[in-house]
Amino acid sequence: MAEILSFPLNSKLIKRIILLPVMILLAGNFFGSSAFSAETNPYDETIKILERRTSTHWGQDCFVWIVNYPEELTDSWVEAEAIRAGMSDAERERFRKNFISDLRLDNSETFLVSVYSFGNRPINLSPVNENISLLSSSGERIKPLKYDSSLDNPAAGVVQGLVFFPKQINKDYVIGLKGMGRSERIFSFTQTETPAPVKEEKKPEVVVVNLPKRQPKKKPEPVKEPEPPPPPMIPPKPIQPLFQDTSSDMEDFVKSVKNNNVPSQKIDTTVKTSRPSNIDNAYTSRETVLRKFLMLWADNSPFEMYEMLSDTSKKVISRENFAKEVSKASDIRAGLKSDYRIDWVGEERAKIITTHKTLVFKSVSTRTLGITREGGAWKIIW
DSSP: OOOOEEOTTTTOOOOOOOOOOOOGGGGOOOOSSSSSOTTOOHHHHHHHHHHHTEEEEEETEEEEEEEETTTTHHHHHHHHHHHTTTTOHHHHHHHHHHHHHTTTTTEEEEEEEEEEOOSSSSBOOOOOHHHEEEETTTOOOOOEEEGGGGGGGGGGGEEEEEEEEEESSSSOOOEEEEEESSOOEEEEEEOOOOOOOOOOOOOOOOOOOOOOOOOOOOOOOOOOOOOOOOOOOOOOOOOSSSSSSSSSSSHHHHHHHTOOOOOBBBBOOSOOOOOTTTOOOTSSOHHHHHHHHHHHHHTOHHHHHTTBOOOHHHSSOHHHHHHHHOOOOOOHHHHHHHHHEEEEOSEEEEOOOEEOSSSSSSEEEEEEEEEETTTTTTEEOO
8 A cells, every 4th residue: 555645844854845847047067066077967967868758648638747756856856956056065055855865766766747638527547556557677567665745646737746666777767657648658668769760861773764656646535634733731720738837837837727826925035134224123023033034044144143032041052052953944945045935924923935946846934933022023933
């Protein structure tokens, strides 16, 4: 029986993986890496691997694409993301370990299954462990070990989730998926970049023809008028596309399909401001104090953050231990650089929700902080 995975919102694992075809803002910043030569672009290497390991099929009122994440993807993906986020050596190594752990690349064959349903009735793949199988080169049908629980829900719009199978020595396998129509569909991941062989041009053969003897001329027969050609065929009208992606990337398209556009608040990391002189002023709002704290977190300034803590928090944790905890929460810091949202829970608690975009997925991380009045000014509770 396959284990069903459920990814909570505050987990460091992937909450929702969304395949992105282009991240143009990365393209010009990858060169000069220690792991890749000047002629090699880790972003391009990542995209090439993903293109070779992506398979698609149309079904009855649905479109399904499956991505296989191989171990060879690790080096280029980690290097590209480290350069994009400006990671230190320690942060790069921690990101590599989390990447391998989250996708279980060391002990599983990992697949991202995406289902887009556009019919009147949603597509239902439940039970997933009975409808999806890994077919080995020897013909063995293998059931999944674990899978994302979201795939058990009827697909109305776009539904995605990870599926894990036992590790295979022979990588010449395919995925069989039922529930897309009458028969099982086979997804193959053996595409290569080898060009098709060019056919050699044949030399014309020399043919010797013996002409017959000349016969006496006969009276010409009357020439029949040629029949008029048939009327030209009218080409069929083009079929209107089932869906149109007018957004700049796949993430915006998925959001528009699911009608779940949640506005987010972005910070401008290009303009750094100094700490306001009146941050401890009694008239400074709790929102201003909290945003100053988050700005220092994004700038990796743990000791300045520590000065904004409440007296109670300073008694619980020392300055050095606080700096270590801030360093461990690199996923929160990365999200604060790009996109975050503040949800207030009562008067003195706030939930920080960050969205961290990588090459082919985005992760959502949360952290709840307290805020209290001390001496007429707002202080952070860690």
